[in-house]
Amino acid sequence: MSVTVADGAAKATRREWIGLLILSIACLIYSMDLSVLFLAMPAIVADLDPSATQLLWINDIYGFMVAGFLVTMGTLGDRIGRRKVLLIGAFFFGAASVFAAFANTASMLIVARALLGIAGATIAPSTLSLVVNLFRDEHERNRAISVWGTAFALGGLIGPLIGGLLLQYFHWGSVFLINVPIMAALLASAPFLLPEYKDENAGRLDLFSVLLSLLTVLPVVYGFKKMAAEGFETVQLVPVLFGIGVGTIFVRRQKVLEHPMIDLALFQIPAFTASLMVNLAGVFFIFGIFLFQNLFLQLVIGLTPLKAALWSIPSSLVFTVMSFQAWRVTNRLGPVRTVLLGLVVNALGTGLMAIAAWHSSLIGVLGASMIMGLGFVPVILTTTGLIVGTAPPERAGSASAISETSAEFGGALGVAVLGSLGTLFYRFGMQDADLTGLSGSDQTSVTSALGTALEVARTTGNETAPWIDLAKASYAGGFALCCALATVTLLLLAAIAARVYARTELDESRIGGH
Structure with missing residues (x-):
């Protein structure tokens, strides 16, 4: 995307390009946290022994909290200043990373990932807005936005690579600790390299819309997760229907607000x-x-x-x-x-x-x-x-x-929907598995997810059992x-x-x- 500016706009100096570098690295780290756990999940399963539902939440809660708060944090940045919101978010992102690294239960890790998501929601809109304001020349601005977008895209790709390198030699918590020095560098340099920006005509932040947006997304996802982890039961439709109902209220509210969170009129453009x-x-x-x-x-x-x-x-x-x-x-x-x-x-x-x-x-x-x-x-x-x-x-x-x-x-x-669909296929494939000799709890673990099945096989000495091949084939089939x-x-x-x-x-x- 590009924004037209007057001809002859001032060219960027080394200060602006260094600022872009800092913002891009911060955005890369934030994006990387969406995928960094992909390779760490087997180690987390072995250490924290999460249930199938907890396992999905560990993976998904970060992205959903980011999505839920992204527009909110963007609106807040317009009101109190993008740089200020970015710095506040960077501080809490670093703190939540430490919390996640040393979590000793699955529930603690889920909470830490949720806090990371809320803090991470300040980074994408703030960094993009600051990039736009750093570069006044249109050609340079487009190049800078391209660099920013590339950093965002690369984060999701190099997350597993960096995670794999760290997991080879360190505890799984190390994949979170790499965030800390980057956020510290951002906190130290941003006041000197980045301009402040706020929109004097920004709309009022509608906290009720924020609440409605979260109550739309999270119950629906929770319902589908429960279906995937435990099999379908009618009661699991309750949170899904609740989320859809709240979503209807959210849409109606956006239509009457002077400054809506989402401009619904845009969706009338095919x-x-x-x-x-x-x-x-x-x-x-x-x-x-x-x-x-x-x-x-x-x-x-x-x-x-x-x-x-x-x-x-x-x-x-x-x-x-x-x-x-x-x-x-x-x-x-x-x-x-x-x-x-x-x-x-x-x-x-x-x-x-x-x-x-x-x-x-x-x-x-x-x-x-x-x-x-x-x-x-x-x-x-x-x-x-x-x-x-x-x-x-x-x-x-x-x-x-x-x-x-x-x-x-x-x-x-x-991650949530396809992960749930894959889990459903896995459970279906494991229905007829011969799990003779395993305790009831171990049988539940084996039929819940491949990661927990392999962990049960390791701890019970069943690494050559016939159901191991069936479990792998069921996972591959879901994939x-x-x-x-x-x-x-x-x-x-x-x-x-x-x-x-x-x-x-x-x-x-x-x-x-x-």
Whole structure:
């Protein structure tokens, strides 16, 4: 996205570029925390012995708290100052990281991850706003935003790599302690390098809307988690229906507020809505599939955390290179063709991933991951521009906020929903397993999740039991099912988006690549 400024705007100095570096590293760390636990989960299971539901919450609560508070923190930053909100968030992010690193129960870790999410919600909107205000020249601003976006994307990819390196030599809590020096550097340098920014005309923060947004998301997710962990029961529909009911109230409230949290009028623009759905779906599937992939490498293939991280380097390099070069694709093909082609390539990658997962092929999974990167990165970067570019210029700020929230929510939702779907498939596959000789509690652990099943096998001396192979096959089957679902959904989205864009005249001068 770009913001037009007057010709002859002052060029950035070394101070601004150093400020960009600090902001990008902070954003990378914040994004990395969405994925850093992927490789640490087996160690956490062995140490804290979480239930299946707790295991999903440990993974998901960070992303959902980020999504729930993102718009809230953005509005608060407009009122009291973006730099001030960023510094407050950085302090609590560092403190919550220490709390998470030394958590000695699953419940403590869930609380720590929730606090990390709330603090992390201050970083994305604050860093982007400060980047925009650091760079007055339009060309430099677009380059700076591209660097910021690349840091955000890379965080989710290098999280498992860094996590694998640390887990090879240190306690699992080390994956949180790496946040502390980065946040300390931000606290020390930001007052000297970053300007303060606040919107004197910012709308009042509606605390009731904040509460309604959280009461919409969390009960629905909780209900689906319970279904996945314990099997379907009618009572589990209660929190889901409650969340949907609160969501209806939230939407109605946004329609009458003078300064709503979400500008619902934007959703009446077909191209905006289509771009937003493509963006959300892309992040939804990439985060969910990466969760499966990293656990698959350890639990099914049997790699150590370090080896799993090293095997993931090629696909990470594809994502990195594409993050810097995707603008060339957009400039050559145009935004619409870039999105449509990217969706098809991404669908090809997920289809190949489904086949590789079903056959438990290490090379197949990693090759498919690289193909997904080729399609995913141009789609996400281009739809971000389309989301802002298809909105009226006077609503570009609201469109940008919705885009950021969608990306955060999509990643968290992908981990939660696909993780729950995979758990359901695993439980179904383990229904007929012969668990003779195991206690009742051990049988429950074995049929709940592959990680806990392998831990039971290790502690009870059943590492060669027949049900181990069945457990691995059930996990691989759930992985394949989610990838197949991704393939169908992405192709369907491509068809819908093609029809919507064909009926819309796009001003491509507002949607250029960075």
